[in-house]
Amino acid sequence: SRHVALVPAAGSGSRIGAPLPKQYLPLAGRPMIAHTLAALCAVEAIEKVFVVLSVDDPEWGRHDWSWLGPKLVPLFCGGATRAASVLGGLRAIAGELGQGDWVLVHDAARPCIAPWEVQRLIGELEDDEVGGLLALPVADTLKRADGHGRVLETVARERLWQAQTPQMFRHVMLRRALEDAAEVTDEAGAIEAAGLHPKLVQGDASNLKVTWPVDLYLAERILEGRLE
Ligand code: CTP
Ligand code: MG
Numbered sequence: 001s002r003h004v005a006l007v008p009a010a011g012s013g014s015r016i017g018a019p020l021p022k023q024y025l026p027l028a029g030r031p032m033i034a035h036t037l038a039a040l041c042a043v044e045a046i047e048k049v050f051v052v053l054s055v056d057d058p059e060w061g062r063h064d065w066s067w068l069g070p071k072l073v074p075l076f077c078g079g080a081t082r083a084a085s086v087l088g089g090l091r092a093i094a095g096e097l098g099q100g101d102w103v104l105v106h107d108a109a110r111p112c113i114a115p116w117e118v119q120r121l122i123g124e125l126e127d128d129e130v131g132g133l134l135a136l137p138v139a140d141t142l143k144r145a146d147g148h149g150r151v152l153e154t155v156a157r158e159r160l161w162q163a164q165t166p167q168m169f170r171h172v173m174l175r176r177a178l179e180d181a182a183e184v185t186d187e188a189g190a191i192e193a194a195g196l197h198p199k200l201v202q203g204d205a206s207n208l209k210v211t212w213p214v215d216l217y218l219a220e221r222i223l224e225g226r227l228e
Contacts, residue, residue, distance in 0.1 A: 001100040002047050003122060004093065005040045005166070008085040009033055009108035010054040010078020015211055022210060023108040024059040028223040031063060032210065035111035035223055041071045042115040045122050046104065048096070052089040054078035083184055090175040097171050102131070104166040105174075105187050109210045112222045113166070117204060121166055124201045131169035132199030133188050134207065135161040163188060164203045 013022030023033040033051070040049045049071045053060050055078060065072055077088040086105055097103075104121070106113060117134065125132050142155040167187040169177075177190035184190045188198040206222050208215055 001102060001170075002098065003045050003102045003104060003168075004048040004050060004097065004171075005043075005046050005104045005106055006086060006089045006093070007033075007036060007040065007049065007051045007106055007108050008078070008082050008089070009051050010057070010085040011082065011109070013109075016213055016216070020059065021054075021057075025216065027111060027216065028220050028227065031059070032111045032219070033108045034063075034065075034068075036106065036108050036113065037065075037068055037072060039111075039113045039115050040104075040106060040118065041068050043118045043122075045119065047071065048073055048093075050075055050089055050093055051108070052078050052085045082186075083178055083181070083190070086187065087175065087178045090171060090178065094171070094175070099172065101171055102168055103171040103174060104168045106166040107209055110165055110207055111210065112206050112208060112219050114204070114206070114226070117207065118166055121168055121201050121203075125168050125199060128199055130191065130196045130198055131167075131173070132201055133167035133186070134164040134203030135200040136164060136203055136205060138162055161200050164207050164209075167198070169198075 009023045016022045018025055024031045051074050053076050055076050075089055075092050077092050078085040079088050121134055138157040138160040142157055143151045144153050144155055145151050163186050177194045181190035181193040191198050210219050
């Protein structure tokens with residue numbers, strides 16, 4: 001079976017609050033998404049890297065992407081939510097994929113993913129029935145509060161994991177799960193809603209999602225450290 005990557009990149013980055021969608025913000029000398037795409041294109045097992053952009057993306061056409069090579073394919077079919085963008089992408093590429101092919105969904109906003117981490121995920125899940133995702137054991141102490149910010153309880157962090165991406169599933173199973181799932185924030189959530197149990201593969205804290213302004217600073221340090 002083959003592997004392709006699908007990169008949702010149709011968000012607006014409202015929490016960062018920059019004038020550009022965050023995936024295009026400059027990071028270590030390039031638009032953020034260039035690092036994400038370069039890492040995925042560098043994975044030998046990945047044959048194509050499909051990028052889901054918003055229908056009225058203002059930025060993609062302003063940059064040269066040819067240096068990333070022939071694996072890269074832009075799709076202007078983003079939706080109103082991350083799940084809708086992923087589903088739109090899956091529908092658009094269905095004709096190019098075979099029955100047992102895997103899709104690795106990876107956020108454009110995780111530019112510090114290392115190719116060897118993706119390779120390791122693929123190796124761990126190759127023979128898996130369901131598929132799975134990179135994830136990190138929760139490090140912080142967690143509190144559940146009432147609506148006024150008053151602590152009700154401490155949630156034991158034992159066996160709690162933070163989901164990362166890539167999330168790797170067979171494209172037919174994933175598409176069906178997303179079509180049936182109501183509101184999910186990641187692919188694994190849709191697979192779970194279908195009654196299946198995705199496998200967690202321990203990832204690395206460097207694979208952070210750029211969400212808040214400080215994450216830009218952290219991501220830049222991580223990327224610069226790797227280029228040295
Ligand atoms: N995404 C997408 N389509 C959407 C919303 C999000 O493809 N309608 C993508 C984003 O571009 C990002 C990834 O999903 O690469 C993770 O989403 P998130 O970090 O929430 O990005 P944004 O939605 O852009 O940011 P915010 O929630 O702060 O507005
Ligand atoms: Mg969002």
